[in-house]
Amino acid sequence: MVNDLVLRVVGKLLIPFILLFALYVQFHGDFGPGGGFQAGVIFAAGIVFYALIFGLVNARKVVPDWFVESMLACGVLIYAGVGFAGIVLGGNYLDYFVLDSDPLHGQHRGIFWVEVGVAITVCGVMLKIFYMFASRGHADGPGGV
Amino acid sequence: MVALVIAMVFLRNLLSVVVLSGIYSFLMATVLVALDAVDVAMTEAAVGAGVSTVLLLGALHLCRTDEARPAHKPWLPLAVSVSTAALLIYGAMGLPEFSDTQSAIHHHVVPRYLQNEVDVPNVVTAVLASFRGYDTLGETTVVFTAGAGIIALLRRRQRNGTGDARGQ
Known part of the structure; x- marks a missing residue:
């Protein structure tokens, strides 16, 4: 699929918007449908799309393996870190009310960082599974079918 | 469908x-x-x-x-899935009617969720991230564990492959 002109052009056009939509779903999750899980999956889907069109080797240059693996752990650590921040600031574990002088702001801040953690972990896991399966076949992955 | x-x-x-x-x-x-x-x-x-x-x-x-063609006739799995489906349908008949505001589930914790004390317009996000933060932390850990398991399983195989190539 690497030499398909239509796919390359459409992919180049669409991928930025897919990634932008993922960020929108992430940061607008407080107000509309969406949240960390959906955003992570959509972001991963954008990169998988890139890997299908331009080949796995190029995708690995854009999002290298070590980065994906650290995303896996960083997300959970951010989530757990928000919980510990609650303890440090004098509340219970995962208590967001104490994260800011204004309790409602604290809630927003807590939810924001928790969603960031979820999105990073989900995106990392999806990409890692895709890389793992795709790299077991030909170097080009399932895009070479 | x-x-x-x-x-x-x-x-x-x-x-x-x-x-x-x-x-x-x-x-x-x-x-x-x-x-x-x-x-x-x-x-x-x-x-x-x-x-x-x-x-x-x-x-x-x-x-x-x-x-591949199945080696056995699938009667036992068929019986298990049909009886499970029958049980589920029987159970679903006892559920309150769809969008019934008087049903028990809408009078337990839902009113408190809807009061919106965390001031987040999307109630789903509020429930997921704030009211049930522990659940979501657990879910994130499950996702992380799945990823770690995939890495552990498939990477070992890769190492074995290179080990065989080296003649070990």
Whole structure:
């Protein structure tokens, strides 16, 4: 699929918007449908799309393996870190009310960082599974079918 | 959707089964939108129709695309699934009617969720991230564990491969 002109052009056009939509779903999750899980999956889907069109080797240059693996752990650590921040600031574990002088702001801040953690972990896991399966076949992955 | 499922059961070509299951996921997403569960619909469309289709195609790339003939007649699995479905349908008959505001589930913790003391307009996000933060932390850990398990399983195989190549 690497030499398909239509796919390359459409992919180049669409991928930025897919990634932008993922960020929108992430940061607008407080107000509309969406949240960390959906955003992570959509972001991963954008990169998988890139890997299908331009080949796995190029995708690995854009999002290298070590980065994906650290995303896996960083997300959970951010989530757990928000919980510990609650303890440090004098509340219970995962208590967001104490994260800011204004309790409602604290809630927003807590939810924001928790969603960031979820999105990073989900995106990392999806990409890692895709890389793992795709790299077991030909170097080009399932895009070479 | 019923026609899709029946086609998926009887088709022997796994490639068309994967594509049909992607279509099924999209139809499921529209059903979830109709039920006002937009968050779940989004997840279903992205995971069910998008990522898992790609992963299944990747798996098909590694094996044969035609399903082997089963060695045994599938009577026992068929009986188990039919009786489970019958039990579920029997249980579903006892549920309150859809969108019944008087049912018990809407009078337990839901009023407190809807008071919106965390001031987040999307109640789903508020419940997921704030009221049930522990649950979501657990879910994130489950996702992380799945990823770590995949790494542990597949990477060991890669190392064995190189080990064999070295003649160990």
